[in-house]
Amino acid sequence: MSGLANKKILLGVTGGIACYKSAVLLRALQSAGAEVRVVMTPAAQAFVTPLTFQALSGHPVYTELLDPAQEAAMDHISLARWADLVMIAPATADFMARVATGQANDLLATLCLATETQIVLAPAMNRQMWLNSATQDNLQRLIQRGYLCWGPDDGAQACGETGPGRMLEPEALCQLVENYFSPGTLQGVKVLITAGATREPIDPVRYVGNRSSGKMGYAVAESMRDLGAEVTLVSGPTALTSPSKITTIQVETAAEMYSSVMAHVDNCDIFIAVAAVADYRPNHIASNKIKKNKEILALELVKNPDILAEVAAKNDPPFTVGFAAETDQVEQYADEKRRRKQLDMIAANRVGSRVGGFESDQNALLLLWQDGREELPMMEKSYLAQRLAERIAKQFHARN
Numbered sequence: 001m002s003g004l005a006n007k008k009i010l011l012g013v014t015g016g017i018a019c020y021k022s023a024v025l026l027r028a029l030q031s032a033g034a035e036v037r038v039v040m041t042p043a044a045q046a047f048v049t050p051l052t053f054q055a056l057s058g059h060p061v062y063t064e065l066l067d068p069a070q071e072a073a074m075d076h077i078s079l080a081r082w083a084d085l086v087m088i089a090p091a092t093a094d095f096m097a098r099v100a101t102g103q104a105n106d107l108l109a110t111l112c113l114a115t116e117t118q119i120v121l122a123p124a125m126n127r128q129m130w131l132n133s134a135t136q137d138n139l140q141r142l143i144q145r146g147y148l149c150w151g152p153d154d155g156a157q158a159c160g161e162t163g164p165g166r167m168l169e170p171e172a173l174c175q176l177v178e179n180y181f182s183p184g185t186l187q188g189v190k191v192l193i194t195a196g197a198t199r200e201p202i203d204p205v206r207y208v209g210n211r212s213s214g215k216m217g218y219a220v221a222e223s224m225r226d227l228g229a230e231v232t233l234v235s236g237p238t239a240l241t242s243p244s245k246i247t248t249i250q251v252e253t254a255a256e257m258y259s260s261v262m263a264h265v266d267n268c269d270i271f272i273a274v275a276a277v278a279d280y281r282p283n284h285i286a287s288n289k290i291k292k293n294k295e296i297l298a299l300e301l302v303k304n305p306d307i308l309a310e311v312a313a314k315n316d317p318p319f320t321v322g323f324a325a326e327t328d329q330v331e332q333y334a335d336e337k338r339r340r341k342q343l344d345m346i347a348a349n350r351v352g353s354r355v356g357g358f359e360s361d362q363n364a365l366l367l368l369w370q371d372g373r374e375e376l377p378m379m380e381k382s383y384l385a386q387r388l389a390e391r392i393a394k395q396f397h398a399r400n
């Protein structure tokens, strides 16, 4: 592997049990060709000694902000400028809180303030600490400032609990670093994506809708953009802000989404239908607010066009990816949908559970295509979308 040849990575290690994985990550980055320097916080040194990282990296490990010997080797400002990427793995809740508030109370936090380089967080902590709104608020602040967050994974934790908060495995992190430096796998490829729910009006104030927040679709759009694609996002109403460097078209109803997709689809190479489009709409929209003077009010619903099926049935269809939201027999129903609608790929998710699917920040997907399948376990939608985007890019190139 030499995907990281000539790349300089500053690996920041903060104090969590996942520190031992950082040693493996260091080796993986080096094997991929990167030059790595390590900075450790005082808490990290309680888990793994600097000597371990020194022996593995072949370079002194930086630990102190005000140590004349370390500053003589490379002062902290030069170190901040040296790196092509700063990767904090593991990133603890405490460290994220400190950088979110702009503190410079150890060498690593100071470097984060002093660098203009991209900073990536690979969080690792107890699931409750991760889900705590203080941590999530800090994360949002950091993401708004341009930090990337890879992970965490979901699963068994060192504390004995199970849930989100495990640091991603070193191999996965290394792969993401490689993707970061070579985002061009979809360079020049045009991608059209639907996201969010549609609203089907009943009268001027009421509508038929569903629980889709748009989180999954927006994350997919961002991941496709990060692989170099030119992305157009057709979005139902959401509380999300339009992602940067993506053309976002706001629609409300299934009919509007249909028109917008049909207006753009001939110009796209990949179509991904993440939106939860209403299958039916009220046959008549009352022009005035309906009065509540009846004990039973029957709504007559008519079927909406199936946007995904129509795109896939075109003469020269784009590489077409559908989603399937299922409460049971997920694989069977999703695969039936894939065959019936003649899709290149389907991403199936279980909905109706406490975690995953609609509204949740996490999700899990089962990807099915003609001669293959891949299971992506429960994780943050942003990271899940990256894995999905990589798979779509692979299958798209294989088909072409």
Ligand code: PMT
Pocket (backbone or CB within 6 Å): 194, 196, 197, 211, 212, 213, 214, 215, 216, 217, 254, 273, 274, 275, 276, 277, 278, 279, 304, 305, 306, 307, 308, 309, 321, 322, 323, 324, 325, 326, 337, 349, 351, 357, 358, 359, 360
């Ligand atoms: O938005 P979030 O809160 O993050 O939630 C994400 C999600 C659960 C909505 C998403 O992961 C998901 O599953 N999206 C598809 C939801 C859905 O409508 O599934 P379906 O099985 O009913 O539809 C199958 C496919 O046909 C979907 O790709 C859908 O976009 C498409 N479709 C459906 C009906 C229709 N009229 N037109 C369509 O294009």
